[in-house]
Amino acid sequence: MLNLVFVEAALETVPESIQNHTAVVKNAERSGKKPVEVLLDRSLHHAAMKSLPKAEKRGRPDILHFCLLEALGSPLNMEGGLRIWVNTFGGYTISVSPKVRLPRDCNRFKGLMEQLFKFRRVPPESSEPLLTVEEMGLQELIKAMRPDKVIALSSHGKRVNLVDLCNSLKRVENPAAFIGAYPTGPFEEGTLSLVDEVFSIYPLSLEAWVVTSRLIYQFERKN
Numbered sequence: 001m002l003n004l005v006f007v008e009a010a011l012e013t014v015p016e017s018i019q020n021h022t023a024v025v026k027n028a029e030r031s032g033k034k035p036v037e038v039l040l041d042r043s044l045h046h047a048a049m050k051s052l053p054k055a056e057k058r059g060r061p062d063i064l065h066f067c068l069l070e071a072l073g074s075p076l077n078m079e080g081g082l083r084i085w086v087n088t089f090g091g092y093t094i095s096v097s098p099k100v101r102l103p104r105d106c107n108r109f110k111g112l113m114e115q116l117f118k119f120r121r122v123p124p125e126s127s128e129p130l131l132t133v134e135e136m137g138l139q140e141l142i143k144a145m146r147p148d149k150v151i152a153l154s155s156h157g158k159r160v161n162l163v164d165l166c167n168s169l170k171r172v173e174n175p176a177a178f179i180g181a182y183p184t185g186p187f188e189e190g191t192l193s194l195v196d197e198v199f200s201i202y203p204l205s206l207e208a209w210v211v212t213s214r215l216i217y218q219f220e221r222k223n
């Protein structure tokens with residue numbers, strides 16, 4: 001079983017410091033929601049985001065959407081070999097049921113994530129929710145997952161052959177792999193301090209969903 005953790009995910013509701021910005025207020029009004037209930041999205045809130053710290057890594061829910069579709073639709077997930085987690089930029093952890101069927105449309109996905117942040121579970125009344133979110137840092141998540149090896153994938157890591165890397169992960173009982181679900185920049189020091197090793201699978205920076213599909217495909221291969 002592979003624990004796949006999308007880390008520093010660029011998924012959060014609009015932070016308090018920009019909730020009164022015109023770009024945020026207008027967009028929230030249009031969707032009939034309060035600014036606090038809306039997901040931060042660079043394509044809508046570009047002007048407001050200029051004042052945010054680490055703005056270049058934030059406000060890209062579409063990246064996580066692609067990554068989750070890749071992972072959830074994989075044979076590895078269908079066969080029960082994948083456990084998916086998301087740790088967000090703002091310090092929330094989302095637990096993703098292997099059974100969840102996410103909307104293919106990004107706006108609908110964003111609506112679902114807004115519902116998740118509001119009610120902390122989806123479906124809100126379910127005793128067996130498909131998605132839950134709680135305030136939980138990466139360190140706490142690792143404690144809960146109890147992996148016996150934690151690796152991160154990054155273009156800044158040690159170059160490896162993906163086949164060799166996956167073969168070595170398969171030899172471990174409960175491995176965890178981190179992929180950054182954000183647009184640009186290196187991992188935070190806090191993230192790197194929690195991993196055993198950092199590996200690069202290609203000399204250039206790839207999109208997170210490409211790395212996701214390659215890792216899963218190679219991990220599920222029998223030889």
Ligand SMILES: C[S@@+](CC[C@H](N)C(=O)[O-])C[C@H]1O[C@@H](n2cnc3c(N)ncnc32)[C@H](O)[C@@H]1O
Nearest residue numbers: 153154155179180185200201202204205206208
């Ligand atoms: C767009 S990248 C973020 C930018 C970062 N500079 C990078 O290349 O790792 C999104 C994520 O994809 C993964 N990734 C991108 N290129 C990679 C590579 N060559 N090898 C391994 N992982 C990579 C990393 O997990 C990264 O956090």
